[in-house]
Amino acid sequence: xxxxxxxxxxxxxxxxxxxxxxxxxxxxxxxxxxxxxxxxxxxxxxxxxxxxxxxxxxxxxxxxxxxxxxxxxxxxxxxxxxxxxxxxxxxxxxxxxxxxxxxxxxxxxxxxxxxxxxxxxxxxxxxxxxxxxxxxxxxxxxxxxxxxxxxxxxxxxxxxxxxxxxxxxxxxxxxxxxxxxxxxxxxxxxx
Numbered sequence: 001x002x003x004x005x006x007x008x009x010x011x012x013x014x015x016x017x018x019x020x021x022x023x024x025x026x027x028x029x030x031x032x033x034x035x036x037x038x039x040x041x042x043x044x045x046x047x048x049x050x051x052x053x054x055x056x057x058x059x060x061x062x063x064x065x066x067x068x069x070x071x072x073x074x075x076x077x078x079x080x081x082x083x084x085x086x087x088x089x090x091x092x093x094x095x096x097x098x099x100x101x102x103x104x105x106x107x108x109x110x111x112x113x114x115x116x117x118x119x120x121x122x123x124x125x126x127x128x129x130x131x132x133x134x135x136x137x138x139x140x141x142x143x144x145x146x147x148x149x150x151x152x153x154x155x156x157x158x159x160x161x162x163x164x165x166x167x168x169x170x171x172x173x174x175x176x177x178x179x180x181x182x183x184x185x186x187x188x189x190x191x
Contacts, residue, residue: 018058021070022046023079025086026182027175030152032082033058033066034074038096041149044171062100085152088182091119093153101149108132109144114154120183124162146170152179 018040020033031046031054032039040062043054055066069075077095084090097114099107112131117123125145129137145156151171157179161167169176180186 016062016064018062018064018066019069019072019074020055020058020066021068021072021075021079022051023082025082027086027171027178030082032075032078034072034078035062035064035098035100036074037098037100039078039150039153040098040100042151042153044151044175082152086182091183095153097150097153102147105132105134105137105140106144106147109141110148110150110154110156113156113159114150117155117158119155120185122158122160122180122185125159125167126162128159142168155179158183158185 018033018035020031020041022029022031028044029046031041031043031051033041033043033054041054041058043050046054058064059066070079078093081090081093081095085093099111102110109128109132113123113128116131117128123131125138125141126135129135129141134140141159145159146168148154148156148170151157157169157171157176159167166173166176166180177186
């Protein structure tokens with residue numbers, strides 16, 4: 001129910017709404033945004049300026065009203081699962097996803113990553129390109145990872161270089177290291 005007692009999932013006035021909230025985690029504040037279709041965006045380092053830019057971008061890209069609504073039923077399960085994941089009580093975040101912010105090759109690669117690279121595993125950029133039938137497209141896979149609107153849920157932190165290097169990461173390499181340590185792929189940082 002929203003503040004007016006209306007059910008947000010059934011009220012036609014709210015169909016073009018994006019609700020968002022900031023969740024504190026061990027890797028810093030995350031902004032979670034959802035539509036009626038599912039979780040649409042996860043943003044690292046959600047400081048006030050990052051929140052403002054994200055909300056403006058979501059409104060523009062989705063043509064939707066954006067509302068900070070940490071109590072929204074559209075976010076409740078996402079908040080619960082993210083909290084459990086960072087507490088080490090959950091291995092995967094399984095939510096309905098709204099893929100509106102990504103299309104074409106990037107969507108194909110991200111969907112394969114989401115379904116085919118489990119918790120505690122990693123995959124190379126080139127290997128992931130091969131899985132989607134584009135074996136020479138490692139750089140394009142890297143670009144798709146950089147454009148991932150749903151990090152952690154669509155685990156771009158699990159994509160690494162074939163020589164064992166971490167590769168890039170939109171949330172910063174320290175964040176990538178911490179996520180891989182949480183999943184047992186790397187040792188916990190000493191400091």
